[in-house]
Amino acid sequence: MSKRESKVLYFQKLSNYLETYKSIFIVNVDNVSSNQMHQIRHSLRGEGAVLMGKNTMVRRALKGMIGDHPEYEKLLNFVKGNIGFVFTNGDLKEVREKIVSNRVAAPARAGAVAPVDVVVPAGNTGMEPGKTSFFQALGIPTKIARGTIEIVSDVKLVTSGEKVGPSEAVLLNMLNISPFTYGMSVVQVYDDGSLFSADVLDVEEDELVGKLMAAIREVASISLAVGYPTIASVPHSVINGYKNLLAVSVASDYTFEGSEKIKEYIANPEAFAVAAPVAAASSDAPAAEDAPAEEEEEEDDDMGFGLFD
Known part of the structure; x- marks a missing residue:
């Protein structure tokens, strides 16, 4: 072709x-x-x-x-x-x-950009003491233990986003460390x-819904502040208007079905205050009536004998 x-x-x-x-x-x-x-x-x-x-x-x-x-x-x-x-x-x-x-795991290559940080762990390397200078050149603390080189503490050898140097690549290969995956x-x-x-x-659906609701609230707030009606602000405008209508009804002789209850409460608040305790007392009455029965049962339990009879 x-x-x-x-x-x-x-x-x-x-x-x-x-x-x-x-x-x-x-x-x-x-x-x-x-x-x-x-x-x-x-x-x-x-x-x-x-x-x-x-x-x-x-x-x-x-x-x-x-x-x-x-x-x-x-x-x-x-x-x-x-x-x-x-x-x-x-x-x-x-x-x-x-x-x-x-x-797949891959060995470090000199000149390659590291996708992640590479840390050489502490421990025995199994290498002969003659290679100590190699570790010293890279700033890796070591000691000789049982005739081999031992790394004293963890060392970050390569930083993510930086190129791998020739010495770092050689050392990682000597330690059989394949730090990268591709x-x-x-x-x-x-x-x-x-x-x-x-x-x-x-992004999860709950997070999207939350952000959408937050945006709707902001639109409603701005619309109410500037007096420009939008779909988000109209329900709030209707509710605010209804509250104003209730306030006018309470302050005047004008009455409608929605304001009758409020006017009745303002005119006779004692009636509403008395109604709540009465209802609570009626709900507690059965428990009070049951109390003597429990006491009678406890008296019957000893069959008429005292503790030391």
């Missing part, structure tokens, strides 16, 4: 995937082996498809589709570095888990025209 034919075939495949699937994971594939790629493709079988390609070819294909689908322009800003696409119509959380769960990582998620960070998938 010629180079031109392979490009045409790639454009067709990308176009078909974009029409077939509504969601896309833009993934970074730095340090991902071909065997890992095969395993990820296998785990996504029936749920999605993985598509890799040169960035220049991907950009050219997307630009050719922007005329009919302007929403694809959002993807162009992320077509950089070692990236690929995972297309799916499945549950985004489940598919993301399958994408990022396939990780696999696909999700850069961005495209879902039905929207583009967002993968962290959004970790």
Whole structure:
């Protein structure tokens, strides 16, 4: 197949995937082996498809589709570095888990950027004393124990985000420490025209509802303060209006069904004050009547004999 034919075939495949699937994971594939790629493709079988390609070819294909689908322009800003696409119509959380769960341990390589901090644990290394100077050069405290080098305390050898130095890489390999794990990582998620960070998938429904309610309260407060009615503020305006109407009714001779109870309470508060104790007394009456019966039962228990009879 010629180079031109392979490009045409790639454009067709990308176009078909974009029409077939509504969601896309833009993934970074730095340090991902071909065997890992095969395993990820296998785990996504029936749920999605993985598509890799040169960035220049991907950009050219997307630009050719922007005329009919302007929403694809959002993807162009992320077509950089070692990236690929995972297309799916499945549950985004489940598919993301399958994408990022396939990780393998790897030794530290000089010049590689550390994805995490690397700590060399304290303990016996099994190395001969002649290599003590190597540890001293890296600032690792050691002592000789039973003819071998022993690291006195834990030492952070590499900091996350920094490049691994040649000496650090050699030491980690000598200690048989493979501190890093590599696999696909999700850069961005495209879902039905929207583009967002993968962290959004970790937001729970309760948290979304809470933020929505907080926003509605803020809108209602601002609307009430400036006197501009909105759907959020209208219920509060109606309630406030009703309170004002009650206040006018109480202060005047005007009466309606809703204010009759309030006026009655203001006119005769003693009646309401007496009603509550009466109700409480009536509820306690049965318990008071039962008390003598319990005392009679206790008197019958001794059968008429005293303790020392």
